[in-house]
Amino acid sequence: MSVKIDSANSLSGKSFLNYLLRLMKHIDFTLIFLVIGLCILGLLVIYSTTHQEIINVGVALITKKHLLSIFTGLLFCILVTIIDYHAIAKIAVPLYFLSLIILVYVIFFGKDIAGSRRWIQVAGFEFQPAEFAKITLIILLADFLSREMDKFSNLIYFTLPFLFTGILMFLIYKQPDLGTSMVFLAITLFMIFIAGISWKYIIIVFFLLVSFFPIFWSFLKGYQRSRLLLFLNPEMDPLGAGYNIIQSKVAIGSGGLFGQGLFSGIQSQLKFLPAQHTDFVFAVIGEELGFMGALLLISLFILILWKGIRIAQEASDSLGTFIATGVTSFMFIHILINIGMSMGLMPATGLPLPFVSYGGTFMITNFIGIGLLLNVHLRSIFA
Amino acid sequence: MFNQKSKKIGKEVTKKRLNDLFILITLCFVVILINLWYLQIIKGKEFEQRAINNCIRSLxxxxxxxxxxxxxxxxxxxxxxxxxxxxxxxxxxxxxxxxxxxxxxxxxxxxxxxxxxxxxxxxxxxxxxxxxxxxxxxxxxxxxxxxxxxxxxxxxxxxxxxxxxxxxxxxxxxxxxxxxxxxxxxxxxxxxxxxxxxxxxxxxxxxxxxxxxxxxxxxxxxxxxxxxxxxxxxxxxxxxxxYLTLNSELQQFIEKQMFDKNGAVIVSEPFTGRILAMDSHPDYNPNIFTEQLTVTQWQEIAQNKDNVLNNRNIQSVYPPGSVFKLITAIAALEEGVVNKNSKVYCPGYYQLGNLLFKCWKEHGHGNQAIVEAIANSCNVFFYTIGQKLGIDKLNYYASLMGFGEKIGIDLPGEQEGLLPSEDWKRKTINEQWYPGDTVNLSIGQGFLLVTPLQIHNMLCLIANDGLYLRLHNVEKIISQSGEIIREFKPELIKKIDISQETFRIIKEGMKKVVESGTGRLANIEEVKIAGKTGTAQNPQGENHAWFIGFAPYDKPEICVTILVENGGDGSAAAAPVAAKIIQKYFQLKNNKIVKNEQF
Structure with missing residues (x-):
C-alpha cells in the first residue's frame, strides 16, 4: 500500500534520493510535455499581443513575467508531486479553514483593482487567494467523499459538500467575482456526480438550481446582469458591454483556416480586442493562428483532460480518484467557459484559460493541479 | 467500516461515471469545434472583411x-x-x-x-x-x-x-x-x-x-x-x-472715445441696475482664441504689460481720490459733524501736529460750506471733517456704501479692493493707525483701493437716494424653443440707512461740481448733470483721472463712471468724456422715441 512510501520518510539522504529516482522513472512525462506545449503556445501569443510598447509596462515585460510564472508553477508542481497526496489530504480541513480566513481578509483588506478586491500582497508578490482556494476545496471534497460517499442516502451527508462550497462561493462572490464562484459550484457538482450519487439526486439538484435562479438573479450586480443579457444579444450595446464579445468573435472569425500570422492580427494588434493576454487570449489564437492553431490548442486540452480522467480511473484508492476528478473538472470548466465566452457561446465571466492566459496565481494553481495528477498517477503505480 | 462489496460497486460506478464525464467533455469540444469551423471557415471571409472594416468611431x-x-x-x-x-x-x-x-x-x-x-x-x-x-x-x-x-x-x-x-x-x-x-x-x-x-x-x-x-x-x-x-x-x-442689458451702440461710442486711453467706463441705469455699457481699455479681439493659440501667442497676450485681458472695471484696483470725498461728506452729515451750513476755513493747508497736508488750491478756498466744498473738491474741508469723524466712522460708512467687498455682479473674477481699518492695519502692517492715515483716507488716498465697479455702485446708491439695486448685465436667457429660462428683473437688495436730507445735500454738491466746480467741462446744454471729479495720486506714475456723474440731476436715468489711467486731472481727462457719453445716451434715447412715434 501507499503507506510504504510514506514510511520511507524515515529517510537517510540516500533513500530520499532513491525515492526521487523512482518517482522520475515512473512519472507521466506525456502529461508534462502536453502542459509545456500549451505554455509555449501561450508565451508566443502573449508576446505577440504585448510586444508593442505598452504605456507604463514596457516592452516584453509581460512576456518575461509570464515566463517567470511558468517556472514558479513548475517548482510548485514538483513539490506537490513529491509529497504523497495522502499526507496532503490529512491537512485538508486546516487548509480549507486557512482559505476561508484569507478570503475574509481579502474582502476587507484586499487590493482594490477596478472595483474588485481579489488580490493580496505577500512578501512583495501579489496573488489571488481565490485560485488557491480551488485546490483546497478539491482536496477537502476528495477527502470527504472518499470517506463518506456511502452515506449519501443520508440527506445531511449529501448537503455537506454544498455547504463547504457555498461558504467559499459566498466569500468570493463578495469580492466580487461571480465567474470564479461559479467554478466552485461546477467542481462540486462534477465530483459528486463521479461519487456516484443516484440520478434521483441529480434531478433534484438540477431542479433546485433552476428554482434558485430568480434568487441568484436578485443577488447579481448591474453589470453582471447586463453581461448575462448581452450574452443573449451582444448587438444590444455594441460599444459598451457587448463590445468585447463582438470584437472577440470578429477576431476569431477573421482568422480563417491558417490565421493571419503572429504579430499580424488586425483585431489584436490594433487593440480592438480587449483583455487580449488574459481573458480573451483564445481570440488572439483564433485570429493569428487560425482554425489550425485553435485545433492544436483544443487537442492539447482534450489530451490533458483525457489523461486526467485516466488517472482518476486508475488511482489506487478513491481519494486519488476524487483528487484527479476535481483537478480535471476544474481545468475543464475553465477551458469550456473561456473558449465559449470568446466565441459568444457563454456569458462573459472573465475566467482565464489554463496554461495560456497571463496571470501568475492562476498559472501556479494549474501547475499544482498537474502536480496532484502526477502524484495520484505515481502512487497508483507504486501501489 | 464499509464492506468490500459495496466499495467495489462504488468503484465501478465511479469508473463508469468518469467515462460519462469524458463523453461530456468530448461533446462540449465537438460543439466548440463545430462553432469554430463555422466562424472561421464558413464565415471566415465575412469576418475578415468585418475586421478590416471594424473600426467603430465615436464622433x-x-x-x-x-x-x-x-x-x-x-x-x-x-x-x-x-x-x-x-x-x-x-x-x-x-x-x-x-x-x-x-x-x-x-x-x-x-x-x-x-x-x-x-x-x-x-x-x-x-x-x-x-x-x-x-x-x-x-x-x-x-x-x-x-x-x-x-x-x-x-x-x-x-x-x-x-x-x-x-x-x-x-x-x-x-x-x-x-x-x-x-x-x-x-x-x-x-x-x-x-x-x-x-x-x-x-x-x-x-x-x-x-x-x-x-x-x-x-x-x-x-x-x-x-x-x-x-x-x-x-x-x-x-x-x-x-439677451444683454448692453446697448451696443452706446458701447461702440464709448470705445471710440477711449481708444487711445487705458481705463474703464461703466454706464448703467440707477433705477434698474441694468448695465448699458462696460468698457475696459486696452482691449482685445476674442475671436483669436477660437483659433488654437500656440504657446508663444498666448504668452504674448497673457504677459502683455498693459494687462490686456484684465477687465479693469472689476479686476483692477485703484485709489479713488476725490470721488471718495462723497463718502466722507455723507458720514459727516449723518454723524452731525457738520450741517449744511457749517463752514470750514481753508487756508490752502491743514496742519496735524507738525505735519502739513496741502489743499490742491495753493492759496486756499477760504470759508467753505459742504456744498461748495464738494463743488470745489476742497481737501482741507474734508481733512477737517474726516479727522473729526475718525477712522471707525469713515470705515463704517464706506462699507455701508459697498466698499471693501464684492458687489456681486454677474461676471467672474471681481476684486474686493481694500477698505482699511484700525484693525486691518494692526494685523497686516503691524502698525497702529495714525491720525494722518485718517486724513489721507478722507480724501480717498492712502491705503484705500477700489474697483471702478465699487465706485459706480456708490454713484448709483447716491442717485437712487440709498436704494441698493443689483447691477447686472443680462436681461433674460431664452432657450432655442423660445422659452424664457431666466429673467433678470430689477432687484432691490436693500435700502441703505442714510437720510434723504443727506442725499439731497450731496446731490446738490454734485450738481455744483458740474455747474461751477471742478467738473465744469462736463456741463452740457441738453441735460443737467451732477458729478464728481477725482484725481488719484499714483505712486507708479501720472495720476489717474476719475469722473462719476448721473443725469438728469433731479430724476437720474443714467450713471456714468470713468477712470482714465494716468490721465492726469479728473476734471480735464475724464469729465468731458462723461459729458459726451451722457449726450450720446440721450441722443440715442430720443432717436428711439422718434422712431417709435413714427410707427
Missing amino acids: VEEAPRGEVYDEQGRLLVTNRPAVNFSIIPAEVSDYKSLVDDLSTIVPIDSSNIVEKIRSKRLNPFQALTIKRDLEKDKIVLIEEQKYKFKGTLLTVQPERKYLYQNLAAHMLGYVNEISEEELKIPTFNHLTGGDVIGKVGLERYYDSYLRGEKGNKEVEVDALGREVTTIRVLKPIAGNDI
Whole structure:
C-alpha cells in the first residue's frame, strides 16, 4: 500500500534520493510535455499581443513575467508531486479553514483593482487567494467523499459538500467575482456526480438550481446582469458591454483556416480586442493562428483532460480518484467557459484559460493541479 | 467500516461515471469545434472583411453655444462652421510622424497634443480635435496627403464668432478648450479634454446656460476612415441665447472715445441696475482664441504689460481720490459733524501736529460750506471733517456704501479692493493707525483701493437716494424653443440707512461740481448733470483721472463712471468724456422715441 512510501520518510539522504529516482522513472512525462506545449503556445501569443510598447509596462515585460510564472508553477508542481497526496489530504480541513480566513481578509483588506478586491500582497508578490482556494476545496471534497460517499442516502451527508462550497462561493462572490464562484459550484457538482450519487439526486439538484435562479438573479450586480443579457444579444450595446464579445468573435472569425500570422492580427494588434493576454487570449489564437492553431490548442486540452480522467480511473484508492476528478473538472470548466465566452457561446465571466492566459496565481494553481495528477498517477503505480 | 462489496460497486460506478464525464467533455469540444469551423471557415471571409472594416468611431458633435444679443436684439456673438482636424487615438500608431507631417502644413504645438492624448478621460475611439479652424488651403493640402494621416479625420464643428470683434470684449469674454486644471473643477466633471467652455466674462459666468449638450455619432468606418454604417446618433442640443442689458451702440461710442486711453467706463441705469455699457481699455479681439493659440501667442497676450485681458472695471484696483470725498461728506452729515451750513476755513493747508497736508488750491478756498466744498473738491474741508469723524466712522460708512467687498455682479473674477481699518492695519502692517492715515483716507488716498465697479455702485446708491439695486448685465436667457429660462428683473437688495436730507445735500454738491466746480467741462446744454471729479495720486506714475456723474440731476436715468489711467486731472481727462457719453445716451434715447412715434 501507499503507506510504504510514506514510511520511507524515515529517510537517510540516500533513500530520499532513491525515492526521487523512482518517482522520475515512473512519472507521466506525456502529461508534462502536453502542459509545456500549451505554455509555449501561450508565451508566443502573449508576446505577440504585448510586444508593442505598452504605456507604463514596457516592452516584453509581460512576456518575461509570464515566463517567470511558468517556472514558479513548475517548482510548485514538483513539490506537490513529491509529497504523497495522502499526507496532503490529512491537512485538508486546516487548509480549507486557512482559505476561508484569507478570503475574509481579502474582502476587507484586499487590493482594490477596478472595483474588485481579489488580490493580496505577500512578501512583495501579489496573488489571488481565490485560485488557491480551488485546490483546497478539491482536496477537502476528495477527502470527504472518499470517506463518506456511502452515506449519501443520508440527506445531511449529501448537503455537506454544498455547504463547504457555498461558504467559499459566498466569500468570493463578495469580492466580487461571480465567474470564479461559479467554478466552485461546477467542481462540486462534477465530483459528486463521479461519487456516484443516484440520478434521483441529480434531478433534484438540477431542479433546485433552476428554482434558485430568480434568487441568484436578485443577488447579481448591474453589470453582471447586463453581461448575462448581452450574452443573449451582444448587438444590444455594441460599444459598451457587448463590445468585447463582438470584437472577440470578429477576431476569431477573421482568422480563417491558417490565421493571419503572429504579430499580424488586425483585431489584436490594433487593440480592438480587449483583455487580449488574459481573458480573451483564445481570440488572439483564433485570429493569428487560425482554425489550425485553435485545433492544436483544443487537442492539447482534450489530451490533458483525457489523461486526467485516466488517472482518476486508475488511482489506487478513491481519494486519488476524487483528487484527479476535481483537478480535471476544474481545468475543464475553465477551458469550456473561456473558449465559449470568446466565441459568444457563454456569458462573459472573465475566467482565464489554463496554461495560456497571463496571470501568475492562476498559472501556479494549474501547475499544482498537474502536480496532484502526477502524484495520484505515481502512487497508483507504486501501489 | 464499509464492506468490500459495496466499495467495489462504488468503484465501478465511479469508473463508469468518469467515462460519462469524458463523453461530456468530448461533446462540449465537438460543439466548440463545430462553432469554430463555422466562424472561421464558413464565415471566415465575412469576418475578415468585418475586421478590416471594424473600426467603430465615436464622433463628437459639438453643440452650438447660445447666441448673445444686446438690449435691442442686435446679434453680437454667434457661431460659424469651422473645419477641425481630429484624430482617433486608437487608430494612430505613430504620433510622432503624424505630428511631424501635420506640422509641415499647419503650425502646431506638439507637446500640447501629446499632453492631450495622455489626458485621462479619453475614449480611444473618440475623435480628439488637435487643430481647430483650418484655413481653406490647408484643408486642401491635408486632403491631398490623406494617406499620411491614417486614423485622422476632418470634421465641421461650430466655432464662436464675435461679430463686432473687440466690442465689449471684456464683458463678453471668450471661449477655449477646457484646461487640465478646469477639468478638476466639480462644475465641469462631466466634460472631457478638448471640450470648449467659456473662459472669462459672461461666456464663463453663464457657461452652463450657453454651452448646450454635445451630441455623439457612433459610426463604423473602414480602414480608410470612410463611414460604413451609423450605429447611433445623439443630436447635440444648442445652448440657450442670452439677451444683454448692453446697448451696443452706446458701447461702440464709448470705445471710440477711449481708444487711445487705458481705463474703464461703466454706464448703467440707477433705477434698474441694468448695465448699458462696460468698457475696459486696452482691449482685445476674442475671436483669436477660437483659433488654437500656440504657446508663444498666448504668452504674448497673457504677459502683455498693459494687462490686456484684465477687465479693469472689476479686476483692477485703484485709489479713488476725490470721488471718495462723497463718502466722507455723507458720514459727516449723518454723524452731525457738520450741517449744511457749517463752514470750514481753508487756508490752502491743514496742519496735524507738525505735519502739513496741502489743499490742491495753493492759496486756499477760504470759508467753505459742504456744498461748495464738494463743488470745489476742497481737501482741507474734508481733512477737517474726516479727522473729526475718525477712522471707525469713515470705515463704517464706506462699507455701508459697498466698499471693501464684492458687489456681486454677474461676471467672474471681481476684486474686493481694500477698505482699511484700525484693525486691518494692526494685523497686516503691524502698525497702529495714525491720525494722518485718517486724513489721507478722507480724501480717498492712502491705503484705500477700489474697483471702478465699487465706485459706480456708490454713484448709483447716491442717485437712487440709498436704494441698493443689483447691477447686472443680462436681461433674460431664452432657450432655442423660445422659452424664457431666466429673467433678470430689477432687484432691490436693500435700502441703505442714510437720510434723504443727506442725499439731497450731496446731490446738490454734485450738481455744483458740474455747474461751477471742478467738473465744469462736463456741463452740457441738453441735460443737467451732477458729478464728481477725482484725481488719484499714483505712486507708479501720472495720476489717474476719475469722473462719476448721473443725469438728469433731479430724476437720474443714467450713471456714468470713468477712470482714465494716468490721465492726469479728473476734471480735464475724464469729465468731458462723461459729458459726451451722457449726450450720446440721450441722443440715442430720443432717436428711439422718434422712431417709435413714427410707427
